[in-house]
Amino acid sequence: MGNLVQAELRKTTTTGLWWGLLIPTAVLALGWGLATGLLGQFFVDFASSNDVDEVSDFLGVSPDQWKVSLFGMARAINISTIFPMIFGALAISGEINRRTITTTFLTAPSRMQSMLAKMLVYVMWGAIYGLAIMLFLGIGVVITSEPGQLPDAGGWMMLTLVCVLSSILMTMFGVGVGALIPNVAGTIVLLLLYFLVIENVLHLVLAYLEVPSVIGFLPNGSINGLTGSVSVDLFLSTAGVVPKEIEDVLRAIAGAGGALDWWWSGLVFLAWSGIVFAGGWASTQSKDIT
Amino acid sequence: MHDGSGLIAVQNLTKQFGPVTAVHNLSFTVSPGSVTGFLGPNGAGKTTTLRMLLGLVKPTSGTATINGRPFQQLGQPGRVVGAVLEAQGFHPARSARNHLRVYAAAVGVPDAQADQVLGLVGLGSAADRKVGGFSLGMKQRLALATALLGDPQVLVLDEPANGLDPEGIAWLRTFLQSYARMGRTVLISSHLLAEVEQTVDQVVIISRGQTMFYGPLDQLRQSQQKRVLVQPSDINALATALRAEGVQAIEQLPDGRLAVSGVDSRHVADTALKAGVSIYGIQEEQVDLERLFFQLTSGQYAGYAPAPYQQQQQGGWA
Incomplete structure (x- = not known):
């Protein structure tokens, strides 16, 4: 198994795809970080000039101490992890497309081991992407935000954790879809369409039907919940009793309307990744490589 | 585990792709110490048979074993059997050396083996070039180098002469014969008998997915009356x-x-x-193996001779 992991690792480091996708990931994270600070500033100025006593009361701090950057950061993580997902999606579909899968299977004791080795290597890459996202996002946010709007040390830790987790899970999801749909273009188009369009439309429909709680169980809804719920928790960390409606609104702002608690969200998305990977594994296991 | 005999055994192998029967009840064995030619016209089922032998395609019925075991049970298959199936399985942006290092890791041999097989197939000077820029002949050599990484007992090659120049074919011939003489098993497919006639000792001739002849090449020669x-x-x-x-x-x-x-x-x-x-x-009359081969394999996908060219009757202005 160690041999196969090393082989898979070498496959990823001997072509330029990893940095080719890491560059736009970093740029996107940095851009969102910068924009988050600017928008947060604008929002705080707006809030300070209005009558927001009620919110300030339950938060226990004045608007200039609201950690509004958390919302932008949650959304930045959600959108940036699209790239590691694409990276993962190419793991198996790319090999089938380039026909290197033949040699891969000829040199592995079993297809199962080969796919597991791949998964392990891509989990590692997911973590690397996650750390890069957090790094560039952090730089962007710190440059444009007032100190009062930034999370504290514990908040940074927590965000980094969910960012890395989210990136790993998205990569795994991509690997599974890439195995299920052994076609590079098909896989990427489907993933982008689903995560950027289809599920967002679904969310609107579910909200309209007044069953927003279903959203938290959908793939995009649950992965957004992982980061979004942590952001809301951190934002409200100074607060006492928070009305449910306000919490719901805050979750929506964080891009995670209808989401479950962060750890529940993570488990739900892990289940989605597992289902997709199992499907991909089953189809790869029995596939005729002609 | 496998028995280390170097024996390839195909028994009653059948593969159905939907309504198409690619391979029909095929049986033959290949022994170590000789080069066996696996011959048949295009579409006869050669590649499908080899891919079933290598565990890439699942047989509809029948068995194909190497060293007494199906491919999936070989343990470390790269150490037992090396295969050249097509000269296409490369990432174009990867260098030849990096390509081999990937699979050296998978097979579990030291990285030095990558350079050794590169030298063996004559690609030593192209080690750091990207495979995307390789000619078809160079890709064939690299595919062979990949197959040799694990120093396998059994070598299976599908149309390895494709894209090789005459010098390359002569080199491959010598290489395969000496490989077999070390007591190893070599199975090599081709759609041209003439191409492998000087290389092989045994032949398996198939047509329409069925065995037409199986035995030593000399026996095939004698089977035709002078x-x-x-x-x-x-x-x-x-x-x-x-x-x-x-x-x-x-x-x-x-x-x-x-x-x-x-x-x-x-x-x-x-x-x-x-x-x-x-x-x-x-x-x-000399024994014409090629004609014999045609007789054994004729018919499948035979096209019609082109109709004689008839000049159109043009109008009277010409």
Whole structure:
């Protein structure tokens, strides 16, 4: 198994795809970080000039101490992890497309081991992407935000954790879809369409039907919940009793309307990744490589 | 685990792709110490058979084993069998050395082995070039190098001569023969008998997914009866004299000669002398393996001869 992991690792480091996708990931994270600070500033100025006593009361701090950057950061993580997902999606579909899968299977004791080795290597890459996202996002946010709007040390830790987790899970999801749909273009188009369009439309429909709680169980809804719920928790960390409606609104702002608690969200998305990977594994296991 | 015999055994192998039967009840064995040619026209089922042997395609029924085991049970397959299936399985942006290092890791051999096999196939100087820029012949060599990484006991090659220049083919021939002489097993497919005739000791000939001939190449040569082509002064007199001696296989050729099977040229000449017929020319026909191969495999996907070109009747202005 160690041999196969090393082989898979070498496959990823001997072509330029990893940095080719890491560059736009970093740029996107940095851009969102910068924009988050600017928008947060604008929002705080707006809030300070209005009558927001009620919110300030339950938060226990004045608007200039609201950690509004958390919302932008949650959304930045959600959108940036699209790239590691694409990276993962190419793991198996790319090999089938380039026909290197033949040699891969000829040199592995079993297809199962080969796919597991791949998964392990891509989990590692997911973590690397996650750390890069957090790094560039952090730089962007710190440059444009007032100190009062930034999370504290514990908040940074927590965000980094969910960012890395989210990136790993998205990569795994991509690997599974890439195995299920052994076609590079098909896989990427489907993933982008689903995560950027289809599920967002679904969310609107579910909200309209007044069953927003279903959203938290959908793939995009649950992965957004992982980061979004942590952001809301951190934002409200100074607060006492928070009305449910306000919490719901805050979750929506964080891009995670209808989401479950962060750890529940993570488990739900892990289940989605597992289902997709199992499907991909089953189809790869029995596939005729002609 | 496998028994280390180096034996390839295909038994009653059948593969159905939807309504198409690619391979039908195929059986043969390949022993170590010889190069076996796996021959058949395009679409005869060669590649499908080899891919079933290598665990890439699941047989509909029947078994294909290497060292007494199906591919999936070989443990470390890269150490037992090396395969060249197509010269396409490369990432174009990866260098030849990096390509081999990836699979050296998978097979579990030291990285030095990558450079060693590169030298073996004559690609040492192209080690750091990207495979995307390789010619078809170079890719074939790299594919062979990949197959050799694990120093396997069994070597399976699908149309390895494709894209090789005459020098490359000669090199491959020597290489495979010496590989087999070390007591290893070499199975090599081709759609051209002439291409592998000088390389192989045994042949398996298939057509329409079925075995047509299986045995030593010499046996195939002997299976065709020699014919004596003779040009006598009197065709009828010679034919009558030969029939009187019990020779029945006499055929008149379009060029006016007689083709006599089952006897040698001396016998025909003696008979002619006795019958008082002059002989203007006589020769023994060489065994034409290629023709035999055609006879064994004819029919599948045979196209029609192109219709003769007919000039259109043009209008009267010309």
